Each structure stands twice: as C-alpha cells, then as structure tokens.
Amino acid sequence: MEPINPYYPIPVKIKKIIPETPNITTFILDGRPIDFEAGQFAELTIPSIGEAPFTPSSSPHDEDMEFTIMKVGRVTEALFDLKEGELVGVRGPFGKPYPLDDFKGKEVFIVGGGVGFAPLRSLFLALLHDIKAYKKIYIRYGARTPKDIVYKHLIPGWKKIDGVDILLTVDVGDDSWQGRVGVVTVILDKIPVDVKNSPTVVCGPPLMMKFATQRLVEAGFRGENIYLSMEKNMSCGLGKCNHCRVGKFYVCKDGPVLTWHDVKDIEEPFL
Amino acid sequence: MKSYLLSQNKLLDFVKELSRDGSLYYPEHEDGKTHLVKFDEKSPFTPNFQKIRTAENIKHFFFPSRDTVARFPKDEVKQVPKSYLFGVKNCDLRGIDVYDRVFMGWEPVDPFYRERRDKIFVISADCPEPEDSCFCNILGLNPYGDGISDLNFTEVSNGLLFEAFTKRGEELIKAYKHFFSEAKGEDEKERSALREKAVKKLSSINAKSLKKDLPARVEAADKKKMRDARDECVECHACLHGCPTCYCFLLGDYKKGKDVERVRLWDACYYAAYARVGGGANPRSRLDERFWNRFQCKFNFFHKYENIYACSGCGRCLLGCSAKIDIREILWNL
Numbered sequence: 001m002e003p004i005n006p007y008y009p010i011p012v013k014i015k016k017i018i019p020e021t022p023n024i025t026t027f028i029l030d031g032r033p034i035d036f037e038a039g040q041f042a043e044l045t046i047p048s049i050g051e052a053p054f055t056p057s058s059s060p061h062d063e064d065m066e067f068t069i070m071k072v073g074r075v076t077e078a079l080f081d082l083k084e085g086e087l088v089g090v091r092g093p094f095g096k097p098y099p100l101d102d103f104k105g106k107e108v109f110i111v112g113g114g115v116g117f118a119p120l121r122s123l124f125l126a127l128l129h130d131i132k133a134y135k136k137i138y139i140r141y142g143a144r145t146p147k148d149i150v151y152k153h154l155i156p157g158w159k160k161i162d163g164v165d166i167l168l169t170v171d172v173g174d175d176s177w178q179g180r181v182g183v184v185t186v187i188l189d190k191i192p193v194d195v196k197n198s199p200t201v202v203c204g205p206p207l208m209m210k211f212a213t214q215r216l217v218e219a220g221f222r223g224e225n226i227y228l229s230m231e232k233n234m235s236c237g238l239g240k241c242n243h244c245r246v247g248k249f250y251v252c253k254d255g256p257v258l259t260w261h262d263v264k265d266i267e268e269p270f271l
Numbered sequence: 272m273k274s275y276l277l278s279q280n281k282l283l284d285f286v287k288e289l290s291r292d293g294s295l296y297y298p299e300h301e302d303g304k305t306h307l308v309k310f311d312e313k314s315p316f317t318p319n320f321q322k323i324r325t326a327e328n329i330k331h332f333f334f335p336s337r338d339t340v341a342r343f344p345k346d347e348v349k350q351v352p353k354s355y356l357f358g359v360k361n362c363d364l365r366g367i368d369v370y371d372r373v374f375m376g377w378e379p380v381d382p383f384y385r386e387r388r389d390k391i392f393v394i395s396a397d398c399p400e401p402e403d404s405c406f407c408n409i410l411g412l413n414p415y416g417d418g419i420s421d422l423n424f425t426e427v428s429n430g431l432l433f434e435a436f437t438k439r440g441e442e443l444i445k446a447y448k449h450f451f452s453e454a455k456g457e458d459e460k461e462r463s464a465l466r467e468k469a470v471k472k473l474s475s476i477n478a479k480s481l482k483k484d485l486p487a488r489v490e491a492a493d494k495k496k497m498r499d500a501r502d503e504c505v506e507c508h509a510c511l512h513g514c515p516t517c518y519c520f521l522l523g524d525y526k527k528g529k530d531v532e533r534v535r536l537w538d539a540c541y542y543a544a545y546a547r548v549g550g551g552a553n554p555r556s557r558l559d560e561r562f563w564n565r566f567q568c569k570f571n572f573f574h575k576y577e578n579i580y581a582c583s584g585c586g587r588c589l590l591g592c593s594a595k596i597d598i599r600e601i602l603w604n605l
Binding site (some may be wrong): 004005007008009011021047048049050051052053072073075076087089112177206231232233235238240241242243245246247248 | 340545
C-alpha cells in the first residue's frame, strides 16, 4: 500500500464563511491542507454527501485555503448548510497550474464572469505576489446584477494597486450602479494590450466563455495564449475514472485550464 | 521458451496445493455457460479449459464493482487476500493489460489496483474452441496467453503444457517442480497444431479485419449512421458492465456509523447523467452522443495514448445486448 491514499480527503475545519452574493459564498478553511499552484484544483468533500471539484480562490501563498462556491447542486447545497467549525475534506492538488513563467514580462488579460472570478482571484493573487515580474494585470469582470458581484469588499483595494487595471460590468444595473451595463463583451470592446504576445485567461459560465473567447480570438490573441477553464463532470481527479474526458484530454490531468488551441476542434467545448 | 508438463492425474493435487496458499478460481461449464468457481477440496473438481472465456469477466478480481477506497475522517488500510485465477482466457488478459496501463502506468499509481495485481496470480489457458461471438483476432490477440499472465497452459493429450511469462511464474514452477516433468517435442507440436486450428477458426468467424485508420474513422464518424446503429439500444448498459476493458468509475460517500466510507463504484458512459456538471449542462445528453463517445473512448482515445484498442474481442457486449447490437458490424461499417 502506498503511504498516501489518493482517494483519501484530508480533514480540515471551516474557519470562516463569507457570503458574497445571494448564492455564492467564500469558505475559508483552517489552514492549507494541501499545497497548490494557481490554476490547480482540489476535490472538496462534504462528509457523507460526496465531493466535487473546485479551484481554490486564495493565493497559493496564503496560510488558509479558500474556496468561493456557487450553490448549484447536491454537494454545494450540503456545503452551504455547514457552519463555521464543521469538518470538510480536501484532496489534491489536481491538474496543471497556469504557466506563470510564460506570463512573466507580459501583460496578463483576465476575463471573468460570475463565480468564475474564484479561480481567477487565485491567479490574480499569485500574480500580485510577484507583481514586478509582469508588465500589467488587466481584469475584466461581468456579473448578472450588482448584487451578484463577488469580492465586492476587495475590488476597490485591488483597483488602487499600481500595475492593475480593473473594469466591471453588470447585465442589469440598479439605482446604485454607476458602471458599465451589458454582458462581459461590452468591456472587451477596447483591449489595450499587445494581443499578439499577451496571455489571456477566461473563466465563467458557458455562454460567457463562448462569447468572450470569440471576441478574444477576433481581437487577435493567439489560440495558444487563450487559457480557458473547462467545467467537466469529474470524480477521481486522477485521470482514471474517465468522466472528464473530452477529445484526447482528461480535463482533471491535462486541464482544468486548456487553451483555445487545444479545444477549438472539440464539438461544443463550452457546454 | 521452456515448457513444463503437468500430467492430468497430477492436476487435482497441484490445484489443491495452490489453493492452500490462496483461494483458487477455475472455470466450470454448466447449462451452456462457463463460470469461474472457487476451488473447494470438499466439492468435485470438474474444470473446463476448452470452452471460451467465462460468462462473467474477471475485472471484479482486480477492480471490484464496489470497493471501499477510503474512510473519513480516519483512513484505514485493509489487506487483500492472495488468490489464483486458474485457466482464464487471453481476451480477459487484454482487460488486465488495459487496467495495468490506466491504474499503474498512468501516474499516480492506484494503490488498490496494484495491491490486487500483486496478490492475484494469473494463470491463463489456451482457448482452443472460439465461438461465433469471439473476435479477439481482429483486435490483434491470439486465442492463447502470450504475455500479461504469470503462466499459461495448453491442454494437450499428455496433460497441461505450461509456459511462464513472469519471474514469479518461473518461481512458481520451481517451487512446485515435483508436479512437473519436462515437455517433449510431441507436446509442443500438438500445442502448435491446436493453436493453429483455433487461429484458423477465428479467421473464418471474422474474415474482415479492422481498417488501419479506424481511430480517424471513429473520430469522423457519421453521427446519423451511429444513430441508426443504436436505434434498438434500450440503455441496459450490459455491454459496458460486462466489458473487461471498461474502467469508468464513480466515487460515492456513505455513512458508516460515525464515519464515512468512500466507495469506488463501476460507472458506465451510457448513463445520461455521466457527464452532466453541477450547473446542469450536459455535453452528452443524447444517447447517440453517448453511443459515439463509447467508440471514441475505446477505439480512438485509448489508441492514441497506448497504441492498443480498449477492446478485447471477448464478445460479452454483443451476447449481453438486449437489442443484439453487434459491435463488429459497427466497426466494420465505419
């Protein structure tokens, strides 16, 4: 028997629960049960319910691991019933990290939608950790309404950081909303980066991914520089159970981030 | 390769001795079907090594349909007992070959599979009488063990003629050398003749071979044709659960007293919810998409990485199919 059982989740307590939007919550764990790099994901176990894959939203350098999660299915519903101090399990890290070394010296163009900001926040924090190594960091983020924006309390601080450029939009505004209105592509009309040589990273709901990617391709980003988070059904995370296979890739091992170059010939990559 | 002869009158004693070291399973033929049964000194020993592979595949032994793989919050290690599979056929060895690659060749190594592989000794037997449902030949397999297993034997007039493929196979022969005598030229000649006959029979059952560019054809398959082929499918999944090379699984968590038990369960890509994600999107919501995906997996994806098809030609899928869909027809027509 191997000393490490790849199916065993490491038990860890929930330290803090921060509601972000009506259906999105950040769960801060008491410590970092596993080391990971930005872009890698973990399987989060809700005892006796099961597990599901999530990419951490905290920096790989943070002492505590965080996940920002939307309530959508059986596992997340059970997770939202848990309270601070209760136990969950973590297995991982799985998949490949963002190739940060390739991003160095370049402008990094990050595009997010809805809860898709969660893994992008981990990437953003990892970039901030070594911010001088990158030319500039752009974030373009869209949410359904102002209420649905995640990290509302953090964004104003991020906007003030030198070398960071953040634009937000909402599909539908309200009285308090002063910013742009429209789906995320409305803030992709002007892309102030060297598109031929810059990496761009996209994560969000399927439709948003589809249209944002289309726009980025049109704008001139190279296929191999467009990094896309793939949402697939996953069970083992080890590249064995076969659930997440798409074309010749196991999203859990070869992903969870694949490039447009990798997936463009796959039928309906964003379903 | 050196051959060792075990005369028929020593077979029972040999099996008896092996079974004292670990449970031994051998094929028995009953009511038109062959099953692997556990050897029991108190029951009559009536093996049948002539008939084709057993009705059930042998993946249960290495990859049980329901297997506890972790306990939470405190994990517990369980031991797998030693056992012997005596007289399994080469099509089922293809299954082991596929699993060896998935569970041990691809990182990380699955400790549960590896432990079973270490603890289970595999002794294969020639398959001298292929039947109409057999098509191992078009997958490039022989109707006899030629690797993968620890030992293989051929039933010849003078007894069972053994060959060893692994070090532990050699060691087993050495450890039980009092049962074996040196094989004679005539035994080996008879083995060659029996094998030739079986190969010929397979060629007459499946005259057409698979097209060389099958993976590309599967990838470019006409969905309409695929739909026609699966029209009768009632989604019983017999083809997948009976398949010795299918390795899909799902992890399920169950309460066990105060603790939680994580169980690895066989899954099948024909289930409608197989690829559905938390948010509800499903890339293969239609049956024809799932039907096509099965062929993609076995004849394109796996081939790309391992240069073999994840199919053994055992024929369990076509015999088990409620709609009598013959996988060969689909492959030949692509």
